[in-house]
Amino acid sequence: MAAPAAKQQGFYDCRDAWARTIEELAENDPRIVAVVNDSVGSSKLGGFQKKFPDRLVNVGIAEQNMVGVGAGLANGGRIPFVSAASCFLTGRALEQVKADIAYAGFNVKLVGQSSGVAYGELGPTHHSIEDFAWLRPLSNIKVVVPADSWETAEAVKWAAAYEGPVYIRLSRMPVPDLVVENRKFQPGKAETVRKGDDVTIIACGTMVHLAVQAAVELEAEGISARVLNMATISPLDEAAISAAASETGAIVTVEEANIHGGLGGAVAEHTSANLPVPIERMGFPGFVPTGSVEWLFDHFGLTATGIARSARKAIGRKRG
Amino acid sequence: MLKNDLVDTIREKALWMRRRAFTMVHDAQLGHPGGDFSAIDIIATLYFGVMRYDPKKPDMPERDRFIMSKGHATGALYTALCAAGYYPEEWLKTYMQPQSKLNGHPNRNYLPGVETNTGPLGHGLPVALGIAIAGQLTGSDYRTFVLTGDGELQEGSNWEAAMSAGNRKLGKFTLIVDRNRLQQGMGTEETNGLDPLDDKFRAFGWDVEVIDGHDVGALVNALSEPPGGRSKPLCIIANTIKGKGVSFMENKASWHHGVPNAEQYNTAMEELV
Numbered sequence: 001m002a003a004p005a006a007k008q009q010g011f012y013d014c015r016d017a018w019a020r021t022i023e024e025l026a027e028n029d030p031r032i033v034a035v036v037n038d039s040v041g042s043s044k045l046g047g048f049q050k051k052f053p054d055r056l057v058n059v060g061i062a063e064q065n066m067v068g069v070g071a072g073l074a075n076g077g078r079i080p081f082v083s084a085a086s087c088f089l090t091g092r093a094l095e096q097v098k099a100d101i102a103y104a105g106f107n108v109k110l111v112g113q114s115s116g117v118a119y120g121e122l123g124p125t126h127h128s129i130e131d132f133a134w135l136r137p138l139s140n141i142k143v144v145v146p147a148d149s150w151e152t153a154e155a156v157k158w159a160a161a162y163e164g165p166v167y168i169r170l171s172r173m174p175v176p177d178l179v180v181e182n183r184k185f186q187p188g189k190a191e192t193v194r195k196g197d198d199v200t201i202i203a204c205g206t207m208v209h210l211a212v213q214a215a216v217e218l219e220a221e222g223i224s225a226r227v228l229n230m231a232t233i234s235p236l237d238e239a240a241i242s243a244a245a246s247e248t249g250a251i252v253t254v255e256e257a258n259i260h261g262g263l264g265g266a267v268a269e270h271t272s273a274n275l276p277v278p279i280e281r282m283g284f285p286g287f288v289p290t291g292s293v294e295w296l297f298d299h300f301g302l303t304a305t306g307i308a309r310s311a312r313k314a315i316g317r318k319r320g
Numbered sequence: 321m322l323k324n325d326l327v328d329t330i331r332e333k334a335l336w337m338r339r340r341a342f343t344m345v346h347d348a349q350l351g352h353p354g355g356d357f358s359a360i361d362i363i364a365t366l367y368f369g370v371m372r373y374d375p376k377k378p379d380m381p382e383r384d385r386f387i388m389s390k391g392h393a394t395g396a397l398y399t400a401l402c403a404a405g406y407y408p409e410e411w412l413k414t415y416m417q418p419q420s421k422l423n424g425h426p427n428r429n430y431l432p433g434v435e436t437n438t439g440p441l442g443h444g445l446p447v448a449l450g451i452a453i454a455g456q457l458t459g460s461d462y463r464t465f466v467l468t469g470d471g472e473l474q475e476g477s478n479w480e481a482a483m484s485a486g487n488r489k490l491g492k493f494t495l496i497v498d499r500n501r502l503q504q505g506m507g508t509e510e511t512n513g514l515d516p517l518d519d520k521f522r523a524f525g526w527d528v529e530v531i532d533g534h535d536v537g538a539l540v541n542a543l544s545e546p547p548g549g550r551s552k553p554l555c556i557i558a559n560t561i562k563g564k565g566v567s568f569m570e571n572k573a574s575w576h577h578g579v580p581n582a583e584q585y586n587t588a589m590e591e592l593v
């Protein structure tokens with residue numbers, strides 16, 4: 001499929017951290033298995049396959065079967081990491097995800113690769129921008145969206161140890177490591193990447209580093225923007241959102257996803273019912289035109305400058 | 321047209337399609353050339369030797385339908401539709417560019433001649449089945465052709481559709497399987513084997529023909545309607561070579577979505593004559 005974007009210095013493809021971590025975990029825990037749909041390469045599981053050929057179940061191009069097999073492996077005492085392009089893992093197998101994983105409550109880890117619009121020119125069939133809206137209501141599943149390599153590794157380790165269904169949403173777009181002091185991965189908790197009082201930018205995944213850049217841009221104008229890395233979309237850290245609403249009075253949400261029903265939708269649901277404040281939701285409004293990832297980000301304003309613009313707009317909408 | 325002339329015409333079109341498709345993939349540095357090349361002789365035969373259509377009337381109700389279920393092979397589909405007269409050659413230059421009508425997977429809302437959007441595997445056969453049922457319901461004589469990959473047949477949706485088609489005795493329904501024996505990562509038989517594929521379709525109530533998918537004469541024969549028509553759907557298992565026509569691409573899984581550098585491009589162009 002699409003070639004990964006040219007590598008920038010200091011930017012890393014989180015799939016590498018995923019692959020390293022799952023191999024390490026598998027060394028120490030024989031229960032860990034991987035399940036794929038002809039997606040060994042795109043999941044970067046070539047190394048895993050070499051080390052543990054028997055523990056990689058490739059069902060072929062058959063996502064419904066793949067997710068069902070994941071549930072069965074969990075029933076048989078294994079810890080399956082079901083890894084495939086997010087679009088097919090969540091879209092094609094949605095009922096299996098709902099009934100066999102969420103409702104049945106099996107200890108299955110779904111790992112969505114190349115999520116969002118990472119497949120660029122391959123178009124909306126291959127984009128996974130609806131997955132948040134599809135999975136958020138499946139209340140049993142923890143939806144985790146790492147923002148960088150470190151967080152990817154932590155999330156995978158946590159998921160292996162946690163007993164229950166998890167969806168980890170990865171990209172293939174290279175991202176820089178975030179700079180946060182005393183970092184600790186806390187599922188279900190927002191991470192404050194920058195403090196601020198005028199507006200809060202709530203971002204996840206590939207958008208977090210852009211949100212930080214936007215905050216730097218805003219600082220130069222005397223606007224103090226808080227940046228939250230909302231690495232868990234479900235369950236949502238409602239306390240952090242309430243604090244953002246009451247302390248900064250305006251919110252921008254940024255996600256590499258459809259703005260309907262995802263992070264922005266979740267934040268809007270919570271604030272409108274509890275602490276209504278102006279919200280600007282950034283993401284994709286629906287199916288997108290043909291274009292590379294970079295072009296799509298730019299076209300839909302998913303850049304530091306675009307996020308800063310939305311932040312000013314949100315501040316301008318504050319009452320009084 | 322005499323059979324030999326027809327075969328020559330189709331071969332010429334297929335050669336043009338291979339050259340043009342590879343140029344598109346080279347320029348975009350994106351695409352699925354291996355699967356384009358295994359399918360091109362099949363698609364060229366359909367458009368230039370078998371199907372009834374009018375590019376000026378893409379919605380003509382009585383047109384024969386072609387559904388490209390292996391939607392990743394857009395190099396093959398887009399060059400065929402262009403050569404068939406649906407749009408000017410200029411459009412091919414926009415392949416995968418921002419806001420292009422030539423998206424990485426076909427979109428019927430962008431391009432005339434595209435019957436349905438594909439890209440996720442295992443969607444074409446059910447949609448084609450619906451088209452064939454509609455033809456049966458309305459007493460139309462159009463034929464419905466659908467091309468799937470072989471790896472694609474690992475998707476269960478195909479077998480749901482295959483069962484329905486067999487039960488409904490859809491004589492105007494033809495499935496062509498591009499049997500290149502490779503999928504994305506490796507061989508079909510080492511991933512989730514399909515053989516014996518002919519027996520599977522027979523068991524589902526289909527007529528089956530196994531042919532060389534690069535033998536245009538054989539393709540014309542298999543795809544042409546026999547006098548008196550058929551009483552069952554037809555599955556043509558077309559044995560093909562992924563990357564057919566370029567020595568260094570043939571039978572290499574890495575060319576599933578591999579793209580050529582300048583040197584490889586030039587070598588390929590020298591071979592494709």
Ligand SMILES: Cc1ncc(C[n+]2csc(CCOP(=O)(O)OP(=O)(O)O)c2C)c(N)n1
Pocket residue numbers: 037038061062063088092352354355356358390392393439440441442468469470471472473498500502503504562576
């Ligand atoms: C539902 C779904 N799962 C996975 C993919 C990713 N994918 C694209 S092409 C491909 C391999 C297809 O193999 P095959 O059907 O044999 O096609 P061909 O070899 O003719 O290109 C895969 C796995 C997809 N497009 N859709």
